[in-house]
Each structure stands twice: as structure tokens, then as C-alpha cells.
Amino acid sequence: MKHFYLFLLITVLSLPAFSQNCTIILNRAEDDYEAGRLLGIPDRIMPCLENEAFSKEEKIRALKLMTLVYIFTDNDSKADEYLVKLLKADPEHDLDPEVDPAELYYLYNQFRVKPIFRIAFRAGINSSDPQIVNSFSSGDTNAWPKFTNGRTPDGLKEYTVEGSQAVAAINGIGLGTFLELMIERHLLKGIEVAAGPQLRISSYNVDMYLNIPSVYSEIVEKQTYLRLPVLARYNLWYEDEPRKDILPYAYLGGSFDYLLNATVSDGARTGGTSFSLVENNDYKANDMVYNTNVSMFGGLGAKFRMATHFLTVEFRYDRSFGLYHNPENRWNNNQNSTFDLAYVPDDTKLHMFSFSVGYTRSIYNPKKLVE
Template sequence: MKKHLITCCLFFISLWGFSQTSSQCARSLAQAELAFEQGRLSDIINTYTDEASGFTRCLNGGVFSVEEEIRAYKLLTKAYLFQDDEAMAEEMFVKLLKADKEHQLSPEDPAELYLLKDKFKTEPILRVAVRVGANKSLPSVIQNFNTFQVGDKRYNESGAETGLGIGFWFEALAERHLTKGIEVATGIQYRIASYEVEGDLIENDLNYVAKNTSNMLRFPLLVRYSLNYDKKDKDGNRKKILPYVFIGGSYDLMLKAKYVDTRRTGGTAYTLPDESEDLTASDQVAKSNISIIGGLGARFRVGRSEVDFFSMEVRYDNSLFNYINPDNRWVNEDVNFGIGHVEDDLTLNTLSFSVGYTRSLYIPRKRKQYR
């Protein structure tokens, strides 16, 4: 009980001490801003260069809030500018940009500060995006094949036997803004896609179900155009919602493909043996493919500086080439004659929905012409 009491006392003492320090730091910043309004620029600079001053200890000691830190570095930038110390003004401005990545100047800021900002690249050098989504497979049959089948095959029907062909994917992209809302992105994606086929054999009371699941490693390259990228609202703030459209392509590398829950029902039941499930070992599927990609989405600015994004996206992937290796279509007798299923020539297309998060990476630096 005594230990808990001592711990509580120490906690409240430290909290009170921090509150007092924070209050003192707020006063020191207010005094520095008052000195600027009164034109006492040398006083501000002398206070900053004095490591024992409360203003400097608060700034270097991390006591200032982020907002106070931004105000302090902006104040120092202007003080050095008006003292014609360009080197120190640039140093303070870089520290300001580290605290506020894309700091927006206000109409009240002096022209000298606008000129200084123009010397620096304030846009991100790179953005890193991660996305996770669900996809629905949409097989597009090029040519039908069968052994004993009666009628057409049914792909991804909802019901007791077949499902909807739902899969999942995860993606990591590196993105770069080029100009006027146009961006390029490339990276890597891991996708699980599946489709399910139901067919009738000889008579309608004898049928089969074949579920094909594939794991792919994909390498997308995308071009995106974002609306509102550089636009501001009537109050001068950057617009928070950025709708976009994109197109691109992907090189798709097959990692694994297999049958899952593949069986014949009605009459004499038959279940596919485990050793017949692997389609990659028997080279029944194409080892690689190329897809074209298109979609639309929206990004929403998040965070205090609103330089990162939460996003939602709808995407369509269209494979260009046959998912099946036609030379080895008939190699699996357990599937062809035991189940009664033969894979059609088809392209494996997907419609997907995803959510993601984009992190902006910055290195404040002067433009080449000013170096």
C-alpha cells in the first residue's frame, strides 16, 4: 500500500513539475514573439544563442509542443532574415520544415519568407504506401474443354456447392509525384485468387465441384492522376479529399496453384487425392503472366500536418494471356477422369476493393539553382 502511495505521489509531482515547465516555456515563447513585434530582433537571436536561456532549453529539450516548436523556428527564421543572416535563416527554415513537413505560409507572412521558401523543395521525395484488399475472380473463358460434361460449366456461382471466388491481396508501393497531380508507383504485391467451377456429368444428378486457388507474386507499375492535388479551399487550406484514377500493368509470377475441396458427387462419390492437388508441380498453369490494371479511388489527408493519407480504392485487373498451360491440360487423370473436370483456356481477371495508408517521406533541401 505504501509503495502504491509513493508511486502516486511521485507521478503527481512529476506531472505538476512538467505542467509548470510547460507554462514557463509558453511564456518564454510569447515573450520572444513580443520582442519580434517590437523590432528587438537582436534580443531574440541572443536569447536563442544563449543555451542557458529558458527559450533555448525549451526548444532543445522537447518541452515545446509541436505547434510551439513550429512557431519558434518560424520566428527565428524571420529574425535571421531581417538581420540579413541568410545562412542561419536557411538553417532555421530547415528545422521548421522538419517539424512541419509542408509548412503553409499565411498571407500575413513577409515576402522575404516566401522568397526563402521558394528556394527549398518542400514536396516529399517519396511516398510509401501499403494496401490490403479483397478480390473477386472473374474468369474469362477463351475456349471450353471437357470429358463427360453435359451443358456449360458454371463459374463462381453462389450456392451450396460453389462459392463466389473471393481472395485477398497485400501490396507495398513506392510512389513519386511528377507534376500537376501525376504520380508513378511501383512495388510488389502478394495475391491469393481463386475460382470455383461446377459442372454436370452425363446426367444432371451427377456433378462435380473444382476449386482452383493460386498464389502470385506481382510487380505492378502504375500511373495515377489525382484531382485537387495542389488545390486549396476558400480559406487557403489544402483540400483534404483527393479523388484519383489510375492505369498500369503488372508482371505476375506464379508461386503456387492447387485444387481445394475438389470432388464429384451423385452416383459414386469421388474426392481428389492429395497428390493430385498441386497444379504447379505438373506444370498445368502458366508460370507467369502480364496484366493491365485500371481503377479509381480517393485519398484523405490525415495527421496534424495532413501530409499522410488514408485511401480507398476499386481496381480491375485483366490478364492478357492464358492462365492454363494448354500443353499439360490432360496430364492429371485424377482430375480429368476421376472428377470429370478439364480446365478451360481462360484469363484470370479480378475485381478488388482495398484500403491503404500512405506515408510521405521528406528530406528538406535547397533547389539546385540556389545551391
């Protein structure tokens, strides 16, 4: 046992010396390459590579040196092998026309060096922008229109009914969140396509006066959607050399949306008899909403380069084609709607503004494309 510990101690203490020795070996090998003395370089470099004695920067230098040596000693298979290793250690390795020989460029251009796809994760906040197609109420919607996200269907923040005082919106816009995971692939000249699932939670506020300013209801409608967006994106400066650190982009797409949950998440009435929200507030269970919808969207954003990966920020607007509420069941005997709150859902299309931040990771598989 003592001999084992002694051996282990000697091994650990010798590692820094071995790494330092490999640095010297690499420097001398590069000098020999510049002087045209190529034979023997692989035999000196290989032990250091096999024992992982190089730093990351030194490993890249060593793999590039091995590739060059095999190019100029006409060992094509070994040159291919070490260029693949170089591209795995340093994806999209940059060549310098003032330093790197034409032979390396020629070989490099025969390989797939760009990502085969990217994985993008985004998280963000959304602000609902409901469009009221037709408004309904147990009262007079012409004289006392509802406020949805702080505005009437005509865009007013307040109004005055003849013979009464002015009334105004009580609540503002509804906010929510979303998470998105997308697989992205570049096609050509900065054009990408992408698709993946999105989980979106959104809400909007409805304020309604019940024919007098002193009696009013406040309602919060909340929705959870599982969405499948598909998009096409154009990236500015995508193929510029040298590579830009910031890539602005724009995109258009469409989505199939499946409703997971829809409720009146909060509700209160001021004036009249007392009110408390009851359990029967599940619009999906009561068939008061459509389970599926289709939407289109567009957005602007920017990618901030992190080596071969990206941080992203973007703004998006989603526009729904179909109605959110089911008109056939709007008058269902739901206690929240027809009695306590005196609230009847409108014909509503759910549009959405959103802002997100994200991280995009590039996935590589370097491979020779030309034999």
C-alpha cells in the same frame, strides 16, 4: 545516494515550471518581434529548444520566429538552418499571406517542401472474373456447359438440356485477398508514378454436370501470385490551395505476374461412386499452369488527408493477357481431373475485380534548391 535522489526529485519537479516559463518566454519574444526588437530573441529561445521544453505547437512557432529573426537580421545561413528545422517539425508548413512577410515566402520558395516519395500499403479483397477462351470436358460441353463462378461461357446462370430438367450453378464467385506495398513519386500537376510488390491469393469455382442432373462435380481452383505492378496515377485537386481533404484519382498500369502456387483446393462429386480429394492436386507441380503472365489494370480511388499522410480506398480491375492453364498438359494423368472429378481445365484467362483500403505515408527531406 540520498543526494542523487534529492537532485533527481528537484529536477523532475522543476520540469513543468521550466516548460511554463518557456511558454512565457515565447509569447514575449513574439511580442518583441512584432515591435521590431529582434536582438536577443535567439538567446532567449535557444535554451527552450535545446531542452525540448516547448509543446509541438510551441516548437513550430519558435522555429518560425527564429527563421524570421534571422531573415531580418541578414543572417542567411541561420535563416536557412531554421527553416529546414521548421519544415522537419511541420512538413509542408502553411504560410499565411495576410500574416507572413514576403521575405519568408521568398525564402520558403527556394526550398524543397514536398515529399520526395511516399510509401503506400494496401490490403483488400478480390473477386475473380475468369474468361473462358475454349472449354474442355470429359463430357459434352455443348450440351452440358460448365458453370464458372456461377455462369456458363455464354453468361447463363441455368440452362435446360432437351429431355432433362433444368440445371443451375451451385456455387457463386470466388473470393481472395491481396497485400501491396508501393513506392510512389509525384512528377508534376497531380501525376504520380508508383511501383512495388503485391501478393495476391485468388480462387474461382467450377460446377459441372456429368451428362445427367443428378451427377455433378464442384471444383475450387486456387492461385497465389507474386506480382510487380507499375502504374501512372492522376490525382484531382492535387495542387489546389487551400489543400483539399479528399483527392479523387484514377490510374492505369501493367504488371508482371509470377505464379507461386496453383491447386485444386477443394473438390467433390455428388452421385455415382464416392469421392475424396487426393494429394495429387498441385497444378504447378504437374506443369498444368503457366508460371508467368502479364496483365494490365486500371482503377479509381480517393485519398483522405491525415495531415501530410493519407488513408486510401480504391476499386481496381486487372485483365490478364496470357492463359492461366497450359493447354499442352491439360490431359495430364491427374486423378482429380481425369477420374474422380471428371474435370478437365479450360483455356482460361484470369481477370480480377478488387477493392482495397490503405495507408500512404509521405517521406520528406527538406533542402534548399536555390542558392
